[in-house]
Amino acid sequence: MNSDIPKDSALPALREPTRWGLRRRELRTLAMVISIKALLFLFGVQSYQALQNERVVGLRGWLEIWNRWDALNYQKLAQFGYGATGELKPLLVFYPLFPVSVRLFAFITRDYLISAFIVSTIASLITAVVFLRLVELDYSKALAQRAVWFLFIFPTSYFLHIGYTESLFLMLALSSVYAARKQRWFGAAVFGAFACMTRPNGLVLLPMLVVEAVHQYRTTRRWRWQWLYIPLAAVGFGAYLLMNKYVTGDTFAFISLQQQFFGKSLSSPLTGIDNAWGSMISRPPSEAEMIGTQEVLFIALGLICTIVSWIKLRPAYSVWMTGNWLMFVSVSFVLRVPRYTLAMFPIFILFSMLATQRVWLAVITVWSILYLSLFASTFVCGNWAF
Secondary structure, three states: OOOOOOOOOOOOOOOOOEEOOEEHHHHHHHHHHHHHHHHHHHHHHHHHHHHHOOOOOHHHHHHHOOOOOHHHHHHHHHHHOOOOOHHHHHHHHOOOHHHHHHHHHHHHHOOHHHHHHHHHHHHHHHHHHHHHHHHHOOOOHHHHHHHHHHHHHOOOHHHHOOOOOHHHHHHHHHHHHHHHHOOOHHHHHHHHHHHHOOOHHHHHHHHHHHHHHHHHHHHHOOOOHHHHHHHHHHHHHHHHHHHHHHHHOOOOHHHHHHHHHHOOOEOOHHHHHHHHHHHHHHOOHHHHHHHHHHHHHHHHHHHHHHHHHHHHOOHHHHHHHHHHHHHHHOEOOOOOHHHHHHHOOHHHHHHHHHOOOHHHHHHHHHHHHHHHHHHHHHHHOOOOOO
8 A cells, every 4th residue: 555645534543652742753853854954054154165265163154154135134123123214114024023033032142143043943843843743634654754855955945944034934834724724723823823924925824724614614514613713813914014004104115115125016927927037038147047047947836836736735725825826926026936935835745745756756856955055055155046
């Protein structure tokens, strides 16, 4: 019998020995993630020294080479908060939960850089365990383990380990979905609200949770009043809007700021994709590769996996894929899609299903590690890598 077919949910689960509330395979998963994290940081240092011809000195040096682009903005927000004037004004487009979390840890560490890495490290480890448990609800242990493996070797997975929102957002989004799958709807709404305070695509959790509730009703034919908690997930976005109002006097200030400072506005997906395609031709080779070719390739990857998800996965997962993909490409200037694709976690379930065949296991693994190496080394050298 194929060990990777969906599990029969009617079969009773055997109780397994735990340590610190974690099962053995979850501890092995954490060990795997920690090993990947350590190797990535070592690779980053060696890449920087080889390519930049500069030494990286001390623990702080190991972290500073990853402290690029938006990471600096999040630390600035953690230190100074939001403002309606000066260099703080454009930072209102960044959602508050990650910088607030960094600030809380900074009360202990007295260092915003270290605090940002602590937040991402804790969140990434929790993400690994929750994702493993979520996949195990439907599939075999082996398939779930592979899904986590593919997540943490994905070409842009270095963002899960550094001072960016990816690990915190995934932790909250996955926790919301897992709580819903376990019939803990208040918890699902609370995690969803925090996700909406971390990234704008947290809003996709609302239709996703509704579709999950409908799917459960069709399966069990039982109404649960706890489904009424679902709208509470929007409270997090409401808090972000109130912050806009408090800082600038305009509830929707972030929309104009996004266009004014970042050149992005809502648009047809065809417009954004066409602009990314044009970047492959019109820009210098380095920009054409990173802002053109890679954006287009990951747009295509997301679209293909979204279509397949409607055939292979739960309806709620397909809604999550569709909503995220549309949010990423429905802008006038498509950028960062390879990084944003990390949030489309059902992709890694599909990868794992495909990897039941050894040839695909090898292909996906080699592709992931090669491009992870390329993007990570580009990033630590201070060049654009999403």
